[in-house]
Amino acid sequence: MSNKNLLVELFVEELPPKALKKLGDAFASVLADRLKAQGLADAAAVPVAYASPRRLAAWVPGVAARAADKPVQQKLMPVSVGLDAQGQPTPALLKKLAALGVDASVVPQLRRAVDGKAEALFHDSVAPGVTLAEGLQKALEDAIAGLPIPKVMTYQLADGWTSVNFVRPAHGLVALHGDEVVPVSVLGLQAGRNTQGHRFEALHNPIVLRDADSYAEQMRSEGAVIASFDERRAEIARQLQAAAERVGGGVRPIEDEALLDEVTALVERPNVLVGQFEPEFLEVPQECLILTMKANQKYFPLLDADGRLTHRFLVVSNISPDDPSAVIGGNERVVRPRLADAKFFFDQDRKKTLASRVPGLAKVVYHNKLGSQGERIERVRTIARAIAETLGGPVLAQRADQVAMLAKADLLTDMVGEFPELQGIMGRYYALNDGLDTTVADAIEDHYKPRFAGDELPRHELGVVVALADKLETLVGLFGIGQVPTGDKDPFALRRHALGVIRMLIERDLPLEPQALIDVAFAAFPAGHGQAQAEVAQFMRERLVNYLRDAGYGAREVEAVVEVGPARWGDIPKRLQAVRAFASLPEAESLAAANKRVGNILKKAEGAVEPRIDAALLREPAEQALAQALQEVKPQADAAFERGDYAVSLQALAALKAPVDAFFDTVMVNAEDPALRANRLGLLATLHAAMNRVADLSRLAG
Numbered sequence: 001m002s003n004k005n006l007l008v009e010l011f012v013e014e015l016p017p018k019a020l021k022k023l024g025d026a027f028a029s030v031l032a033d034r035l036k037a038q039g040l041a042d043a044a045a046v047p048v049a050y051a052s053p054r055r056l057a058a059w060v061p062g063v064a065a066r067a068a069d070k071p072v073q074q075k076l077m078p079v080s081v082g083l084d085a086q087g088q089p090t091p092a093l094l095k096k097l098a099a100l101g102v103d104a105s106v107v108p109q110l111r112r113a114v115d116g117k118a119e120a121l122f123h124d125s126v127a128p129g130v131t132l133a134e135g136l137q138k139a140l141e142d143a144i145a146g147l148p149i150p151k152v153m154t155y156q157l158a159d160g161w162t163s164v165n166f167v168r169p170a171h172g173l174v175a176l177h178g179d180e181v182v183p184v185s186v187l188g189l190q191a192g193r194n195t196q197g198h199r200f201e202a203l204h205n206p207i208v209l210r211d212a213d214s215y216a217e218q219m220r221s222e223g224a225v226i227a228s229f230d231e232r233r234a235e236i237a238r239q240l241q242a243a244a245e246r247v248g249g250g251v252r253p254i255e256d257e258a259l260l261d262e263v264t265a266l267v268e269r270p271n272v273l274v275g276q277f278e279p280e281f282l283e284v285p286q287e288c289l290i291l292t293m294k295a296n297q298k299y300f301p302l303l304d305a306d307g308r309l310t311h312r313f314l315v316v317s318n319i320s321p322d323d324p325s326a327v328i329g330g331n332e333r334v335v336r337p338r339l340a341d342a343k344f345f346f347d348q349d350r351k352k353t354l355a356s357r358v359p360g361l362a363k364v365v366y367h368n369k370l371g372s373q374g375e376r377i378e379r380v381r382t383i384a385r386a387i388a389e390t391l392g393g394p395v396l397a398q399r400a401d402q403v404a405m406l407a408k409a410d411l412l413t414d415m416v417g418e419f420p421e422l423q424g425i426m427g428r429y430y431a432l433n434d435g436l437d438t439t440v441a442d443a444i445e446d447h448y449k450p451r452f453a454g455d456e457l458p459r460h461e462l463g464v465v466v467a468l469a470d471k472l473e474t475l476v477g478l479f480g481i482g483q484v485p486t487g488d489k490d491p492f493a494l495r496r497h498a499l500g501v502i503r504m505l506i507e508r509d510l511p512l513e514p515q516a517l518i519d520v521a522f523a524a525f526p527a528g529h530g531q532a533q534a535e536v537a538q539f540m541r542e543r544l545v546n547y548l549r550d551a552g553y554g555a556r557e558v559e560a561v562v563e564v565g566p567a568r569w570g571d572i573p574k575r576l577q578a579v580r581a582f583a584s585l586p587e588a589e590s591l592a593a594a595n596k597r598v599g600n601i602l603k604k605a606e607g608a609v610e611p612r613i614d615a616a617l618l619r620e621p622a623e624q625a626l627a628q629a630l631q632e633v634k635p636q637a638d639a640a641f642e643r644g645d646y647a648v649s650l651q652a653l654a655a656l657k658a659p660v661d662a663f664f665d666t667v668m669v670n671a672e673d674p675a676l677r678a679n680r681l682g683l684l685a686t687l688h689a690a691m692n693r694v695a696d697l698s699r700l701a702g
Contacts, residue, residue, distance in 0.1 A: 003064050004178030006035075006132075007212035008140065009050070009057035010187075011172030011195050017053070017265035019150050021229055023167065024051025028058035030146045034139030035060060038130050039067035050216070050227040052268050054196070057227060058143075059212060063177060067129030074100065076121040079112060083121075093121070132177055137184045140175075144186060157188040164188055172196065179211035197223020198268050200319055225268040233264040236316055239272035240300055243314050247274060250305040253314055256294060263298050267318040275299070275332045279311045281339045285429050288342045291419050296338050297331070345414040346429075353434045354409040354427065354444075361408060369481045373408055376473065380404045382524040384469035390512060391465060400465045403443040406431065407466060410444075424448040450500045457504055464504050468517065471497040476521040479539070480530035498543040502569065506547075509570035514540055544569065548576065557583070560699035564692060571644060578646035579695045587657040588700065591691070594660045596698035598688045601669060602681065609678075611685040617675055618683075622662040627683060629659040634690045646694045653691055660687070 028049035035041040041063050050057035082093035089107045111122040149167040164187050175182040175191035184191045194206040201224035219225045226232040240253045286309035293299040300314040315331045362374030381404040388400035410416050410427035428445035446463030458464045474497050548558045553576050561575045618624045640649035671677045
């Protein structure tokens with residue numbers, strides 16, 4: 001049997017650009033996996049995915065024309081059931097064989113083998129391997145059914161009666177095994193070797209493919225199509241950089257991976273051109289111009305060396321005329337009204353102050369169970385004032401109240417109405433236009449931060465205060481009405497809000513207690529609001545663990561620190577570093593195991609055990625030595641802990657290893673004398689408290 005490379009292509013109408021990369025990858029991977037599962041392709045075969053605006057294709061190496069035959073062992077039944085005393089087949093055996101399509105003549109060839117405790121009859125046969133036509137038909141159907149299609153279309157085939165469902169109407173199917181067509185069909189199409197090239201620039205249409213291996217080269221040379229998504233993307237990136245260098249002056253195209261992916265999905269053979277607009281539009285905030293060019297036109301704005309927008313932009317065209325001036329001019333004419341709209345919105349919005357817009361928020365619904373944006377703002381103001389009082393007193397509280405009041409006012413502006421992505425950003429510009437100081441304006445923009453994982457935090461303390469208040473109000477509000485994230489569903493981005501709170505507490509080392517913040521936030525809601533303080537605290541704790549694990553700390557280290565419930569999360573990184581340093585000490589493993597043992601003993605004790613020691617009841621030398629060691633070590637460890645030197649605090653505990661080991665070797669904790677037993681438990685409770693101030697060291701035990 002000869003193995004040859006296989007190519008399968010579906011030629012369709014324009015595919016949804018934001019889904020194209022996923023569609024192409026899924027088509028190739030599922031097709032190859034199904035061929036491997038049927039024995040038609042090697043398990044190590046790596047498929048190549050092709051995806052352009054009008055095609056999905058897959059190239060799979062080393063595909064067999066027919067899969068190898070497979071031996072099949074079929075257990076029939078116990079010998080005692082299948083054969084009578086004379087060794088003749090019973091009716092039960094004959095019925096089983098008939099069901100398998102085998103006649104009674106095979107009975108003498110049935111194999112006997114012990115199966116468990118009894119001897120059973122087995123029928124051995126050989127299943128012929130599937131042909132490529134059969135296997136590819138199934139693989140192709142599975143690949144199409146398994147595509148992550150954002151929205152399915154239903155359309156009629158050429159017969160006018162049959163309807164099929166697919167992401168877009170399909171008009172061609174290619175299936176080549178080497179240079180031979182594989183007779184498969186799907187979506188009402190019969191496989192062949194003809195496909196279509198570029199609508200306008202192909203040398204000829206159709207493109208007659210010679211074989212599976214010539215696909216990419218023929219599509220490029222004859223069809224004027226770069227079939228590979230990745231190659232086309234790299235070519236666009238190269239041309240963007242080259243075009244920027246031609247413009248000169250140190251300009252660079254804006255970096256936007258999502259835009260690059262989308263444009264790659266819109267063109268078959270990219271041609272990057274330089275356009276420009278009137279410099280007076282640059283009076284509009286550059287975020288507005290950049291967004292309208294990217295979102296509406298799919299252009300790449302050019303930035304100068306300082307990151308400021310220039311009046312030039314890059315267009316990724318799908319055609320390459322000898323004279324590109326008409327294409328450039330057309331794009332310049334198209335973008336001009338967009339920029340004019342942005343300028344109009346900006347000019348109109350500045351005619352009203354942010355403060356004058358605040359009353360209008362009372363008419364904007366936030367959530368049907370949580371009231372209007374106006375009501376929400378009042379809650380955020382209450383929370384922000386409380387946080388600010390703790391961090392900076394009345395002056396900071398007054399400024400935080402002002403920012404919280406104005407923070408959502410830009411939701412009522414025309415610019416944010418057109419581009420919701422600019423909320424906060426436009427608030428900053430309008431605040432500056434109203435004569436507010438830069439810190440207040442920055443805080444209005446920054447109260448949304450961090451907007452996503454890895455985003456920067458607010459620039460100033462004022463922005464941090466309002467950002468905390470805004471995120472806490474969202475968490476507490478939605479938890480209070482039972483809108484809790486489940487599985488991978490988090491429609492209100494509560495995980496992101498929780499992570500934002502955690503990052504600000506830790507990365508800014510704020511002297512704030514998470515539980516106190518949660519309580520303050522709940523207090524801002526009416527009395528009838530659901531009380532879910534414990535649920536929010538647990539949710540925050542889970543997010544904290546994930547955040548610390550993502551930061552590179554080990555599971556045991558994180559558990560050890562989080563388990564003691566530090567009041568301030570800002571010092572958790574210092575605790576983790578201290579735990580890591582402690583774990584490297586030779587005494588660490590023994591002390592961690594002893595700490596775990598102590599914890600278990602105290603849990604089993606009747607009633608609460610107070611960490612008290614009566615020196616007069618210390619009878620054994622080992623318990624006397626441990627008490628003496630604690631008297632010397634505990635003050636050192638506590639002093640280091642109080643000044644925040646957690647590493648020194650934990651390292652001081654290393655001196656306890658020998659007396660702790662000796663204690664457990666020679667002293668019986670549960671003595672018959674109740675007074676001795678209570679005193680020894682008190683000694684262990686004192687030891688346990690001393691060892692677990694920085695972290696629960698028992699979590700480090702193996």
